Amino acid sequence: MLQLTDCSDAVHALASGSACGKAILLGEHAVVYGQPAIAVPIVDVRAQARVWAGSPGTGPAVYAADLAARFTPESDDQRGTGLVLAAQAAIDAFMGQGPPLIDLEIELRSLVPMARGMGSSAATSAAIVRAIAAHAHLSLDPAVLSRLVYLAEMHYHGNPSGVDNTVVAFERPVWFTRGSAPVxxxxxxxxxxxxxxxxxxxxxxDTVAQVRAWRERDAATVDGLTAAIGALVCQAREHLDQGDLAGLGQAMSANHALLRLLGVSTPALDTLVEAASAAGALGAKLCGGGGGGCAVVLCPSGRADAISAALRRAGAQKLYETTIATA
Structure with missing residues (x-):
């Protein structure tokens, strides 16, 4: 059931919304098979959407500035299908709650890199949904936002775990187990x-499908690897509770080794992980689906600059830095 609060006293011709990226500290791929995962928001790296009333009969249209492309329900460009789906899901959910929502123009800009394991699809969808809620003068419950973003995630990823939409919607560190309420x-x-x-x-x-295909051939091996990843996630939770950064970093690095065995790492990712460790990182691993994308690195205090330099020498094309504060 929608939990929306009328905020119609704040009327704006132009409404906006934003959403952050995310990183999975431990547990990707294994989470698809019932193991836990820990994900954190990357609040410094965000997508921004602006919404205004469009011309009658145009339907929801999304202009993705980073792609220099405009998408509508009639577009056959697959890059924009999920964005339009997110807009349409929000329109359907909020219909009748505020001003007419049928014909909307949406402008999207994002600093969350696409296809890098940082939750770009969830962040852009969440920014669009938040902007449409603001246009309708409605306060959006994060649980509702998460469900709407998940609809778009299904288009992008086929069988998503639900991690990305959850952490992006709530913008809090999340312990996630598929089929259970996030903690x-x-x-x-x-x-x-x-x-x-x-x-x-x-x-x-592709990498989720690759692991699934292997599991269909050899369930014992894949289930053993995912169970081992799940055990590391549980250890990492204890380390986080205790403030044990060294233990957390060791768990992250061990997680990467298991993801390599699952076949979802690449030589470029392995090189970055090894370079980070050699430069004094507490731990490092691939982040997200693998097959490319980013490595996530846990830095001791005061070492981020030196580790950044080592990562650049090892081939990192771009670096993003963030701090997850105590809570």
């Missing part, structure tokens, strides 16, 4: 993270 985690110590981009797109749909 919002207190963090006992600040986490200084770097995300290092290989420059190669990550194809989550």
């Amino acid at each position: 919002f985690m207190p963090v006992g110590v600040s986490l200084h993270l770097l995300l290092a981009d290989t420059g190669v797109p990550s194809r989550t749909r």
Whole structure:
């Protein structure tokens, strides 16, 4: 049931919304098979959407500035299908709650890189939904936002775990198990993270399908690897509770080794992980679906600059830095 609060006293001709990226500290791929995962918001890296009333009969149209392309329900460009789906899901959910929502123009700009394991599809969809809610003068419950974003995630990823839409909607560290309510985690110590981009797109749909196909052939091996990842996630939760950064970093690095065995890492990702470790990182691993994308690196206090330099020398095309504060 929608939980919306009327905010119609704040009327704006131009409404906006934003949403953050995310990183999975531990648990990707295994989470698809019932194991837990820990994900954190990357609040410093965001997508922004602006919404205004369009011309009658135009339907929802999304102009993605970063792609220099405009998408409508009639567009056959697959890059924009999920964005239009997110807009239409919000329109359907909010219909009758405020001003007419049928014909909307939406402008989208995002600093969350596409296909890099940082939740770009969830962030852009969430920004659109938040902007449409603001246009309708409605306060949007994060649980409703998460459900609407998940509809778009199904288009992008086929069988998404639900991690991305959850952490992007709530913007809090999340302990996530598929089929269970998310648990919002207190963090006992600040986490200084770097995300290092290989420059190669990550194809989550493809790597998830790859692991699934292997599991159909050899369930015992894949289930053993995912169970081992799940055990590391549980250890990492204890380390977070205790403020044990060294233990958390060791769990992250061990998680990467298991993801390599699952076949979802790449030489470029492995090189970044090894370079980070050699430069003094507490831990590092691939982030998201793998097959490309980013590595996430846990830095000790005062070492981020040195580790950043090492990652650039190792081939990182771009770096993103953020801090997860204690809560």
